[in-house]
Amino acid sequence: xxxxxxxxxxxxxxxxxxxxxxxxxxxxxxxxxxxxxxxxxxxxxxxxxxxxxxxxxxxxxxxxxxxxxxxxxxxxxxxxxxxxxxxxxxxxxxxxxxxxxxxxxxxxxxxxxxxxxxxxxxxxxxxxxxxxxxxxxxxxxxxxxxxxxxxxxxxxxxxxxxxxxxxxxxx
Amino acid sequence: xxxxxxxxxxxxxxxxxxxxxxxxxxxxxxxxxxxxxxxxxxxxxxxxxxxxxxxxxxxxxxxxxxxxxxxxxxxxxxxxxxxxxxxxxxxxxxxxxxxxxxxxxxxxxxxxxxxxxxxxxxxxxxxxxxxxxxxxxxxxxxxxxxxxxxxxxxxxxxxxxxxxxxxxxxxxxxxxxxxxxxxxxxxxxxxxxxxxxxxxxxxxxxxxxxxxxxxxxxxxxxxxxxxxxxxxxxxxxxxxxxxxxxxxxxxxxxxxxxxxxxxxxxxxxxxxxxxxx
Amino acid sequence: xxxxxxxxxxxxxxxxxxxxxxxxxxxxxxxxxxxxxxxxxxxxxxxxxxxxxxxxxxxxxxxxxxxxxxxxxxxxxxxxxxxxxxxxxxxxxxxxxxxxxxxxxxxxxxxxxxxxxxxxxxxxxxxxxxxxxxxxxxxxxxxxxxxxxxxxxxxxxxxxxxxxxxxxxxxxxxxxxxxxxxxxxxxxxxxxxxxxxxxxxxxxxxxxxxxxxxxxxxxxxxxxxxxxxxxxxxxxxxxxxxxxxxxxxxxxxxxx
Ligand SMILES: Nc1ncnc2c1ncn2[C@@H]1O[C@H](COP(=O)(O)OP(=O)(O)O)[C@@H](O)[C@H]1O
Ligand SMILES: [Mg+2]
Numbered sequence: 001x002x003x004x005x006x007x008x009x010x011x012x013x014x015x016x017x018x019x020x021x022x023x024x025x026x027x028x029x030x031x032x033x034x035x036x037x038x039x040x041x042x043x044x045x046x047x048x049x050x051x052x053x054x055x056x057x058x059x060x061x062x063x064x065x066x067x068x069x070x071x072x073x074x075x076x077x078x079x080x081x082x083x084x085x086x087x088x089x090x091x092x093x094x095x096x097x098x099x100x101x102x103x104x105x106x107x108x109x110x111x112x113x114x115x116x117x118x119x120x121x122x123x124x125x126x127x128x129x130x131x132x133x134x135x136x137x138x139x140x141x142x143x144x145x146x147x148x149x150x151x152x153x154x155x156x157x158x159x160x161x162x163x164x165x166x167x168x169x170x171x
Numbered sequence: 172x173x174x175x176x177x178x179x180x181x182x183x184x185x186x187x188x189x190x191x192x193x194x195x196x197x198x199x200x201x202x203x204x205x206x207x208x209x210x211x212x213x214x215x216x217x218x219x220x221x222x223x224x225x226x227x228x229x230x231x232x233x234x235x236x237x238x239x240x241x242x243x244x245x246x247x248x249x250x251x252x253x254x255x256x257x258x259x260x261x262x263x264x265x266x267x268x269x270x271x272x273x274x275x276x277x278x279x280x281x282x283x284x285x286x287x288x289x290x291x292x293x294x295x296x297x298x299x300x301x302x303x304x305x306x307x308x309x310x311x312x313x314x315x316x317x318x319x320x321x322x323x324x325x326x327x328x329x330x331x332x333x334x335x336x337x338x339x340x341x342x343x344x345x346x347x348x349x350x351x352x353x354x355x356x357x358x359x360x361x362x363x364x365x366x367x368x369x370x371x372x373x374x375x376x377x378x379x380x381x382x383x384x385x386x387x388x389x390x391x392x393x394x395x396x397x398x399x400x401x402x403x404x405x406x407x408x409x410x411x412x413x414x415x416x417x418x419x420x421x422x423x424x425x426x427x428x429x430x431x432x433x434x435x436x437x438x439x440x441x442x443x444x445x446x447x448x
Numbered sequence: 449x450x451x452x453x454x455x456x457x458x459x460x461x462x463x464x465x466x467x468x469x470x471x472x473x474x475x476x477x478x479x480x481x482x483x484x485x486x487x488x489x490x491x492x493x494x495x496x497x498x499x500x501x502x503x504x505x506x507x508x509x510x511x512x513x514x515x516x517x518x519x520x521x522x523x524x525x526x527x528x529x530x531x532x533x534x535x536x537x538x539x540x541x542x543x544x545x546x547x548x549x550x551x552x553x554x555x556x557x558x559x560x561x562x563x564x565x566x567x568x569x570x571x572x573x574x575x576x577x578x579x580x581x582x583x584x585x586x587x588x589x590x591x592x593x594x595x596x597x598x599x600x601x602x603x604x605x606x607x608x609x610x611x612x613x614x615x616x617x618x619x620x621x622x623x624x625x626x627x628x629x630x631x632x633x634x635x636x637x638x639x640x641x642x643x644x645x646x647x648x649x650x651x652x653x654x655x656x657x658x659x660x661x662x663x664x665x666x667x668x669x670x671x672x673x674x675x676x677x678x679x680x681x682x683x684x685x686x687x688x689x690x691x692x693x694x695x696x697x698x699x700x701x702x703x704x
Contacts, residue, residue, distance in 0.1 A: 007495045008488075014499035018603025021610040025645050029538045029613060031636040056640070110638070231580060257582040265580040271573035285581045333581075 039089040040067060041126035045100040050081045051111055051136025053102055058112040059085045066091040069113060085113060087124075095120040099132030104139075111136060182245070184209045184341060184373045185230055190239035192225065199225050200236065201397035212367050212374045214384045214405070216419070217394035218428055223377040224268055226394070227343045230375075231263055232256045244340065261289055264334035264342035268349075270326040272318040272333075278305070279314040282333045289337070304332040307362055309355065323350040331359065335366060342366070344376040348383050360387050381409060381420060393419060395428045465687075469665045475586055476594050476664070482584060483591035490592040497558035497593065497660075498600030502607065504557055505550060509608035512549060513615025516540055521624050533626055534635035537616035542639065542648045546609040548696050551655035554601055555688035559663035562593050563684040566667025567677035575668075590664045597663070601656025602649050609648070651699055658695060659688045 047053075050072055059067040067087035075082045085100070097118030104111050115130075124130075185207035192200045199222040207213045215223050228234040229241050232248045241248040246259060272281050282301045286292060292300075305311040308328035318326060327350055334342055344363070348356055364387055366372045378384050384391060385405040393401040393408065393415055400415040401408055411417040418426025434440070483490070516537050524530045566589060569575050575585045613635075620626045639645065663684050670680035 007492045010499050011491045011495040014494065014502065014600075015603060017502075018498075018600075018606055021603070021606035022645075022649070024610050025542065025606060025613075026641055028632070029542065029635050030639045030641045030645060058637075233576060233579065257584070260580055260582040263580070265577075267573050267577055267580075269573055271577035273574050273577070274569075274572070284583075288581065288583050 040086045041089060041092070041124075042070060043085045043087055043124055043126075043128050043130060045083050045085060045113070045130040045133050046075065046078070047081045047083060047100075047102060047133050047135045049135040049138070050083060051102060051104075051138060053083065053111045053113070053136060057110060059087060059115065060112055061091070061094070061115045061117065063114075066115075083113070085130075092123060094124045096122045096124045096128055097132070098124070098130060099134065100130045101134040102136040104137060182209075183207055184244055185375070186240075186242040187226075187229075188240045188242075190226075190229065190236050190241065192222075192229070192234070192236045194225070198397050200229075200239075202239070203394075203398055205392060205399055207373065207375060209373055210367070210371045211389045212363065212376070212387055214388035214391045215375060215377045215394055216379065216381075216384065216391055218419070218430075219379075220432070221394050222397070223394055224345055227265070227345055227375070227377065230343065231260060231265060261337070262340045264337065264339040266327075266330050266334045266342070266344040266347055268345040270318075270323075270330040272321075272326055272329055274318050276318075277314070278310065278316050278318070278321070278329050281318065281329060282336055285333065285337055300336060301332075304336050305329075307335075308332045309358055324352065324355055327351065328355065328359065331362070335362075335372075338366075338370055339372065341373045341375070344374065344378075346377050346379070348378055348380050356383060363387055381405070385409065395419070400427075468669065469661060472665050472668070473661055476591050476661075479584060479587040479591045480595070482587040483595070486588055486592050489588065490595050493592045493596035494600055497554075497562065497596050498604060501554060501557045501600070501604055504553055505604045505608050506611050508549065508553055509546075509611035510615040512545060512608075513537065513541065513612030513617075514619045516545070516612065517616040517619035517624070521620060521626075530624075530626060531630045532634055532638075533620045533624075534616070534631035534633075535638040537620070538613055538635045538639050539644060541609045541612040541616075542644045544696070544700075546605045546612065547648050547652040547655055548692060550605040550608045550652060551601065551659055551692045552689055554597075554604060554656070555659045555663070555685055555692070558597065558600070559659050559684045559688050560681045562597070562660065562663035563667040563670070563681050564677055566590070566593075566664060567670040567672075567680050570668065570670060571672035571674070571677060585668075590668060593664055594657075594660050597660025598653065598656045601659070602652040605648065605652035605655075647703075650703075651696070654695060654699060655692050658691050662688050662691065 053069060053072060055069055055072065057069045058065045059069065067085055070084040070086040073082045073084075074080075083100075087094070094115065095118040097120040099116045099118065101114045101116060102111055103114045118132075183206040185205070187203060187205040190200045190203040190205075192198075203226075205226075215226065217223055225234065229236055230243060230248065232241075232251060235249050239249075243259060244262070246255070248256070248259070251259065272278075273284060276284065279301055282304055283297050286297050286300060302311055302314070305314055308331055310325060310328055310332070313321070313325065313329075318329070321329065327347065331344070331347060334344075347359060347363075351359060360383060363374055363376070367374055376384075376388070388405050390402065391405045391408050392399050395415060401413055408416050409420050411420050414427050417423075418428055424430040517533060520536050520540075521530055521533055524532060524536070566575075569585075569589065575589065578585045578588060617631060621628050621631050666680040666684045666687075670676045
């Protein structure tokens with residue numbers, strides 16, 4: 001009987017160790033903070049081109065993560081991409097004239113949505129739309145442009161070719 | 172078990188009719204008939220390789236015959252489904268030719284195994300039953316040994332204790348006397364007889380030791396060439412009136428039972444084939 | 449038998465084995481409810497196939513993580529991307545190497561012992577003895593081992609991954625001098641709980657089921673001879689390895 005008990009204890013220890021390893025992986029190799037979904041609000045933004053932007057890509061202000069991309073859909077009538085950003089409730093004081101830009105982390109890294117704060121006294125609410133947006137920088141376009149314009153002032157005009165900035169409406 | 176019609180008490184416990192089996196192209200049984208009365212001790216004897224073990228396997232449903240009926244306690248074994256077969260086996264003790272102890276468990280747990288599987292008994296009772304059975308085979312002191320620490324004869328006795336732990340209605344012993352010293356043999360013989368007389372357990376034993384069989388068996392069946400070739404009380408058979416019994420109990424190579432496994436011509440196989448060499 | 453295996457009906461044999469193993473799988477599933485009575489046996493088997501494999505899994509996990517960090521550091525430094533070391537080590541382990549290497553080690557360590565044990569039980573009539581005692585060997589012997597394998601394998605893979613990441617950290621940060629914050633920060637920013645960690649667990653669950661199924665099947669159907677048990681043990685390793693790698697491709701291509 002004691003023999004059997006020791007198996008049970010050993011097995012229990014093994015299972016605890018296994019789950020501890022799983023918990024370690026889940027909490028230490030990922031940022032669980034990213035998945036605290038519940039307390040968030042949704043903000044929409046339209047882009048002419050989302051490039052490689054994926055679901056759950058980070059949304060950042062000043063490089064700090066404040067939320068994630070909840071969905072990327074095509075708007076049938078305007079034929080542009082409607083992106084829903086899910087932003088943590090803790091960051092509720094974002095001016096409603098802020099602009100959304102799709103950035104690439106590093107030269108070849110993943111893409112994320114950066115929000116550049118505006119100056120309006122009104123703050124974004126759930127369901128609002130960011131009017132000012134800037135599409136993903138297409139590396140191919142950039143290289144093409146560089147070759148056409150020469151090295152001169154290409155870096156002065158980072159805006160991609162297709163008219164992606166949408167000044168329509170205004171703030 | 173309640174759905175089974177109550178067998179009449181005067182009916183034989185095991186009734187085999189027209190049993191026919193071929194294994195690997197060889198005829199093992201050829202329309203064999205056999206009756207084993209309730210409460211008897213029946214010995215099955217015969218040259219090795221005639222199918223004594225196979226017959227026990229048919230009786231317990233470990234093998235299915237090609238044709239024929241095997242009635243055990245009013246149930247036709249070849250037709251039983253798995254659950255019915257298991258229900259029947261709970262009432263049958265079986266001593267394997269090679270003991271077949273579970274190597275994971277010590278002697279005590281081996282004997283306790285059927286109890287733990289089929290009865291929810293308090294540990295105290297399990298202990299008492301197991302120790303009683305071990306005492307009966309003289310191995311109570313070996314309760315905590317592992318099967319690997321036993322000699323062949325000891326393992327055989329543990330297997331015997333395990334086979335009788337449930338006090339079954341029928342016990343099949345496949346060569347229970349092999350590897351037993353004279354003292355242990357005496358004890359085992361006494362045990363088989365006691366089980367039979369006090370609990371009325373029907374016993375079938377496969378054995379080669381005529382002297383031992385004479386002391387315990389009521390009836391002997393001599394199995395050869397796929398049939399029961401002779402049956403009767405042990406002393407009667409031992410007197411050897413027929414060719415079969417004369418050969419078998421006299422231990423002669425020549426007679427109706429060939430000593431040799433079927434084979435081609437000996438001289439030819441060795442290459443001494445007349446002029447052709 | 450081995451000759452036939454090597455020569456002629458190899459494909460037919462293989463197909464027959466796959467079919468028989470599939471049927472066997474269903475009979476195990478069928479026996480699972482009955483085997484719930486043998487929880488203790490399952491616990492004991494988790495000890496044998498799981499806990500007893502810990503040492504080899506932990507050692508190998510540590511070394512795989514360390515080698516991975518060394519190699520990837522070398523490659524990444526060509527592109528000037530060594531700060532991504534934490535990410536690539538973690539992703540390689542969580543998505544691929546953890547489940548796969550653990551499954552291969554598990555096949556060698558636990559699969560073989562399951563096969564040999566069951567094969568010997570067959571050869572020494574222990575399975576027949578259970579049948580005679582009205583105990584279903586599938587429920588009592590096979591199902592607990594199968595369950596134990598399915599339970600133990602993902603846990604072992606997690607331990608392997610944790611040790612691997614620890615080893616990668618050891619080499620990358622302590623030895624090669626990558627900044628600790630960069631190592632972890634990059635990793636946590638790019639490793640996804642569901643896509644990477646949990647998917648790896650699903651994978652190893654599937655591998656655990658497959659490897660243990662092969663182990664118990666080979667043991668249960670082995671010819672009852674010492675040679676038969678020897679061949680069955682070899683087949684467990686060979687088949688497990690092939691099936692794990694093939695299944696890994698399928699799972700990665702279609703599910704992840
Ligand atoms: N599974 C099997 N396949 C083919 N032949 C078998 C098998 N089992 C037993 N036999 C053959 O059946 C015959 C009877 O075997 P068995 O019942 O073990 O003999 P014994 O009377 O010595 O107990 C033997 O000739 C043996 O070769
Ligand atoms: Mg025999």
